[in-house]
Amino acid sequence: GLSSCFHRSEGFMRGYPRVRGFYEVLSSCFHRSESPEGLEVYLHALQLLTTIHHGIQTLAVAGGTGQALWTFLCEVVCEDLCQPDDPPFVLQEQKGLLVHALAVLSVLYACQNQEAEHSEADTLLPLVGSMLRVLQYHREVSSGHGQKEKKEEEEEEKVDEQLQALIQTTVEFLSDIITHLTKDAVCELVTRGYLTEKTCLSAVGSLLPQFSPAVQHLVFMLSEADPQLADTVRKEFPVSLSPS
Structure with a gap:
């Protein structure tokens, strides 16, 4: 599968399309709202890219593709996947997109110059707000509020596993950001x-x-x-x- 291909060799990675190409395809895919599955595939590919040294090096270039990707993914998360007026069960609908997007953003946050690249209020603070909202919605859903009708037992287990991955990713990423927050x-x-x-x-x-x-x-x-x-x-x- 895609995962095994990415991890087969660094040589394969160097022959793979540049991250800039991923970003351009990702942008066009996202704006075609009828294709959320396509967006999830590319987000997953980008997440796999961050597990490879060469991929991280490409993303970590100051002022390069990583910064453009950071801005794009912040917009996706904050403006389209988790908004203030969304009902709590939006987590069930968007969990796949959210977990991949936040995983990539957490790597970008860790590997780039945080002060120069990610401290702008127009990206970082709304992102923190969205992650806070994810945890709030999860608490409400776990308490039995905002849940949709129960699905088959096997599917429910799968949903729970993916939702748990989202919450763990959110908590870890949020803790990294909170540690560096100033009073202002x-x-x-x-x-x-x-x-x-x-x-x-x-x-x-x-x-x-x-x-x-x-x-x-x-x-x-x-x-x-x-x-x-x-x-x-x-x-x-x-x-x-x-x-x-």
Whole structure:
């Protein structure tokens, strides 16, 4: 399959179309809204690309394809896959696209210069808002709100597995970003309505206990940006206010 081809050899990788070509095809595929399956295939291909050293090197070139891809995928996630007025069960409909897109974005975030490339409020903060929304929707769906009718048992198990992969990817990526958030960025998240009591409690509940340093940093920033929200979090979860 596609996965085995990517991992067969670095030589094959060098003969594969350039990432720029992937990006161009991805863009045209996405704008044909009648072909979400095509978008998922290319997102999966890009995710496989990030598992290969040569692929990561190509994406990590400062100001190159990686940055264009970052901007494009942020738009896909924030403007089309997970919007504020979507019902919680949108996760079931978009989970395949979301998990691949967020996996690629997490690699781009880790391998490029975060300060120069990804700190712009017009991409990073809306992305954080979308990931917070994913965790909120998951909490609501898990509580029995917004679920569609049950499907066959075998299909349900498959859905749960993919949804779990999405949540794990979201939590890991969000923890990386939160660790680097400044007080001003947290203030902006609150001001824009991305970081609310509902989204914050859902995120903290998902991050703990595995990513407690990220939660500690977030609560410390909140204690200065929004003391009331910080107190609300500390009432629900045992989080220290000590700086990380």
